[in-house]
Amino acid sequence: xxxxxxxxxxxxxxxxxxxxxxxxxxxxxxxxxxxxxxxxxxxxxxxxxxxxxxxxxxxxxxxxxxxxxxxxxxxxxxxxxxxxxxxxxxxxxxxxxxxxxxxxxxxxxxxxxxxxxxxxxxxxxxxxxxxxxxxxxxxxxxxxxxxxxxxxxxxxxxxxxxxxxxxxxxxxxxxxxxxxxxxxxxxxxxxxxxxxxxxxxxxxxxxxxxxxxxxxxxxxxxxxxxxxxxxxxxxxxxxxxxxxxxxxxxxxxxxxxxxxxxxxxxxxxxxxxxxxxxxxxxxxxxxxxxxxxxxxxxxxxxxxxxxxxxxxxxxxxxxxxxxxxxxxxxxxxxxxxxxxxxxxxxxxxx
Amino acid sequence: xxxxxxxxxxxxxxxxxxxxxxxxxxxxxxxxxxxxxxxxxxxxxxxxxxxxxxxxxxxxxxxxxxxxxxxxxxxxxxxxxxxxxxxxxxxxxxxxxxxxxxxxxxxxxxxxxxxxxxxxxxxxxxxxxxxxxxxxxxxxxxxxxxxxxxxxxxxxxxxxxxxxxxxxxxxxxxxxxxxxxxxxxxxxxxxxxxxxxxxxxxxxxxxxxxxxxxxxxxxxxxxxxxxxxxxxxxxxxxxxxxxxxxxxxxxxxxxxxxxxxxxxxxxxxxxxxxxxxxxxxxxxxxxxxxxxxxxxxxxxxxxxxxxxxxxxxxxxxxxxxxxxxxxxxxxxxxxxxxxxxxxxxxxxxx
Numbered sequence: 001x002x003x004x005x006x007x008x009x010x011x012x013x014x015x016x017x018x019x020x021x022x023x024x025x026x027x028x029x030x031x032x033x034x035x036x037x038x039x040x041x042x043x044x045x046x047x048x049x050x051x052x053x054x055x056x057x058x059x060x061x062x063x064x065x066x067x068x069x070x071x072x073x074x075x076x077x078x079x080x081x082x083x084x085x086x087x088x089x090x091x092x093x094x095x096x097x098x099x100x101x102x103x104x105x106x107x108x109x110x111x112x113x114x115x116x117x118x119x120x121x122x123x124x125x126x127x128x129x130x131x132x133x134x135x136x137x138x139x140x141x142x143x144x145x146x147x148x149x150x151x152x153x154x155x156x157x158x159x160x161x162x163x164x165x166x167x168x169x170x171x172x173x174x175x176x177x178x179x180x181x182x183x184x185x186x187x188x189x190x191x192x193x194x195x196x197x198x199x200x201x202x203x204x205x206x207x208x209x210x211x212x213x214x215x216x217x218x219x220x221x222x223x224x225x226x227x228x229x230x231x232x233x234x235x236x237x238x239x240x241x242x243x244x245x246x247x248x249x250x251x252x253x254x255x256x257x258x259x260x261x262x263x264x265x266x267x268x269x270x271x272x273x274x275x276x277x278x279x280x281x282x283x284x285x286x287x288x289x290x291x292x293x294x295x296x297x298x299x300x301x302x303x304x305x306x307x308x309x310x311x312x313x314x315x316x317x318x319x320x321x322x323x324x325x326x327x328x329x330x331x332x333x334x335x336x337x338x339x340x341x342x343x344x345x346x347x348x349x350x
Numbered sequence: 351x352x353x354x355x356x357x358x359x360x361x362x363x364x365x366x367x368x369x370x371x372x373x374x375x376x377x378x379x380x381x382x383x384x385x386x387x388x389x390x391x392x393x394x395x396x397x398x399x400x401x402x403x404x405x406x407x408x409x410x411x412x413x414x415x416x417x418x419x420x421x422x423x424x425x426x427x428x429x430x431x432x433x434x435x436x437x438x439x440x441x442x443x444x445x446x447x448x449x450x451x452x453x454x455x456x457x458x459x460x461x462x463x464x465x466x467x468x469x470x471x472x473x474x475x476x477x478x479x480x481x482x483x484x485x486x487x488x489x490x491x492x493x494x495x496x497x498x499x500x501x502x503x504x505x506x507x508x509x510x511x512x513x514x515x516x517x518x519x520x521x522x523x524x525x526x527x528x529x530x531x532x533x534x535x536x537x538x539x540x541x542x543x544x545x546x547x548x549x550x551x552x553x554x555x556x557x558x559x560x561x562x563x564x565x566x567x568x569x570x571x572x573x574x575x576x577x578x579x580x581x582x583x584x585x586x587x588x589x590x591x592x593x594x595x596x597x598x599x600x601x602x603x604x605x606x607x608x609x610x611x612x613x614x615x616x617x618x619x620x621x622x623x624x625x626x627x628x629x630x631x632x633x634x635x636x637x638x639x640x641x642x643x644x645x646x647x648x649x650x651x652x653x654x655x656x657x658x659x660x661x662x663x664x665x666x667x668x669x670x671x672x673x674x675x676x677x678x679x680x681x682x683x684x685x686x687x688x689x690x691x692x693x694x695x696x697x698x699x700x
Binding site for chain 1: 367490491494495497498501504506638639640648650653654657663667687688689691692
C-alpha cells in the first residue's frame with residue numbers, strides 16, 4: 001500500500017511536532033492549513049517543523065487546499081472541545097472525503113458530553129464514507145494501558161488513576177486557567193461561581209468504561225482541590241513567583257460509578273512543578289485473589305514525556321483510522337493501540 | 351447470549367484457581383478432566399476449588415466426558431510446551447468441537463519454536479471450526495501493556511523488560527530447575543552441557559514482535575547469568591538453606607533483533623527471594639523526541655500478584671476466543687485484551 005496522503009490542519013507547536021515525526025518516518029504531509037492571520041501562512045511546513053523544506057506551503061484557504069490535496073486523512077490540532085467551530089472544521093475535511101484524526105480531548109469519547117454534535121458528526125462522516133477519531137496521550141495512558149491492566153484482575157472493585165502535568169510546559173493561558181498564584185480564598189470563590197466544561201479526566205473515564213464494557217450509572221462527579229505552595233516557586237509561564245500559601249495549581253478528581261459495581265476514578269493535577277517533580281501516570285486497581293483476599297494491581301509511568309506520547313500516539317493511530325469503518329469511531333471501537341512501522345492501511349487481514 | 355459451557359482440563363492448583371474465579375463470576379464449569387491416577391478424580395470440582403459443591407465430578411475419561419459436555423471451550427492447564435502429549439489433548443478437545451484456551455506458555459506464540467505442530471494444530475482446528483489460543487500473565491504484562499507503550503513512542507530503538515518471579519511460589523521441581531543451592535561451578539558446567547527449550551521470555555518476544563508488526567531477523571539470543579546469595583537464605587521449596595556464594599536462581603536474558611531496527615529484550619529472573627523482594631514487571635523503551643533528542647518511556651508494575659494475573663487474564667480472554675475465527679489464533683490476532691463483565695460471546699458487533 002502507498003503511504004497515506006496527510007493534511008496538517010493546525011500547524012501550531014503540536015501540529016508541527018507531528019509533522020516532524022511524520023517526516024522522520026518518511027511520510028511527508030501533502031498540505032497544511034492554518035487560520036487566516038497565522039504567522040505560519042505562506043511558510044514551508046517542513047521548515048516550520050524543523051524537518052527541512054518539503055515544498056508544502058501553509059495555506060489559510062481550507063476548502064481550496066482540501067480540494068487540491070486529495071488527502072486520505074487530516075491531522076486536526078486546533079482546540080479541545082467539540083463545539084460548533086471544531087465541528088465546522090471537521091465538516092470541511094469530511095466533505096473533502098478525508099478521514100480525521102484529532103487531538104481534541106473531548107473527541108476521545110464525545111458521545112456523552114457533546115451528544116448532539118457527536119450524532120450529527122457520526123451521520124455526516126457515515127454519509128461521506130470517512131472516519132473521525134480522537135486520540136492522544138489519554139488513548140494510551142488513561143485508557144488502553146488501564147484497560148489491559150483491568151483484564152489481569154479478578155473482581156476489580158476500584159480503578160484509580162493519578163497523574164500530573166506541568167503548567168510551565170503549556171504557557172500563560174493554561175497557567176491562568178489553573179489559577180497559579182491565586183489565593184485559597186480566590187480559589188474557593190472561583191469554585192462556587194465557575195461553570196466548567198467536562199474535564200479531560202471525565203471524558204477519558206467514558207472511554208475507559210466503554211473499553212472495559214462497563215455501563216456508567218448517573219453523572220461523573222468532579223471534586224477540585226487546590227495545590228498550595230509551601231515555599232516560593234517561580235512560574236515560568238507567568239514570569240512571576242508563587243508565594244507560600246498561594247496556588248501552584250489544582251487537582252481535579254473525577255469519579256464514575258458503573259452498573260457492574262466498579263468505580264473508576266482519575267485525579268489530574270495541573271500545577272507549577274517544584275524541582276525534582278516530573279509528569280507521571282499511576283494507576284492502582286483493587287481486586288481479589290481466587291481465595292477472596294484483597295489484592296492490588298499497580299502501574300507507574302514515571303518521568304513521562306507527555307509531549308512525545310501525545311504526538312506519537314496520534315501518528316501510530318493513523319493506519320487504524322484509515323482502516324476503520326465510516327462514522328465517528330471512538331477508540332473503544334478501534335483495534336488495540338500498537339506500534340505501526342507502516343502508516344499505510346493494511347489489507348482486509350487487519 | 352447464554353454463559354459459555356466450560357470444561358476444566360487439568361484441575362491442578364491453577365485449573366482450580368480458574369474454577370474459583372469462574373464460579374465467583376457466576377459461570378460454573380460443566381465438566382472437568384484429570385489424568386488417570388490424579389487425586390482429584392471422583393471429587394467435586396467446586397469443592398476442590400473452594401467454591402462449594404457444584405455437582406461436577408472430575409473424570410479421567412476424557413473422550414467420554416468431552417462427548418457428554420457439549421462444551422463451548424476447554425480451559426487446558428496441563429503443561430508448558432506444545433509437544434506431542436499436549437497436542438494429543440488439544441486434539442481430543444478440538445474433535446469434540448470445543449475451543450481451547452490454555453496457559454501453556456509456548457502456546458502464546460508457538461509458530462516459530464514449534465512450527466510443525468503449530469501448522470498441524472491450525473489445520474485441525476480450522477477443519478473443526480474451533481479456535482485454539484494461548485494466554486496468561488505474559489499476554490498482559492509482557493506483550494499487550496508493552497505493545498501499547500510502544501505506540502506512544504517515537505523512533506523507538508530498544509524495548510527492554512525485566513521481571514522476577516519467586517521460586518518458592520512454584521515448588522520443588524522448578525526450584526531444582528532454577529539450580530537453587532548449586533555452586534557457580536555447577537552452574538557453569540550446566541550452562542555448557544544443557545540443551546534447553548526456548549525460554550518463556552523468548553516465546554513472548556515473538557508475540558510482542560507480531561503485535562508491534564515487527565519482523566524478527568535471525569534467532570533470538572539467550573544469555574543466562576546466576577543470581578548468587580550474599581547471605582544465608584531459606585528456600586521453602588527445597589526445605590533447605592542456600593549458603594552465601596550458592597545460587598538463589600538465575601536470570602535469562604533474551605534478545606531479538608528486527609528488520610525495522612528495533613531491539614526487543616526481556617530479562618526474566620527466577621530465584622528464591624530475600625525478605626522485601628516481590629514480583630515485578632518493568633519496561634524501559636528508548637526513543638526520540640520530535641527534536642531528535644533521546645527520551646525514555648517507563649512502566650513499572652510493582653508487587654505483582656502473578657498467580658492472580660495469570661488466571662484472571664485467561665478468564666477475560668474467554669469471550670475473545672469464543673468470538674475468534676477458527677484455527678490456531680495467537681494473541682496478536684485477537685482484539686485488545688480487556689476486562690469482560692460477561693464471558694459470553696457477543697454479537698457480530700464485537
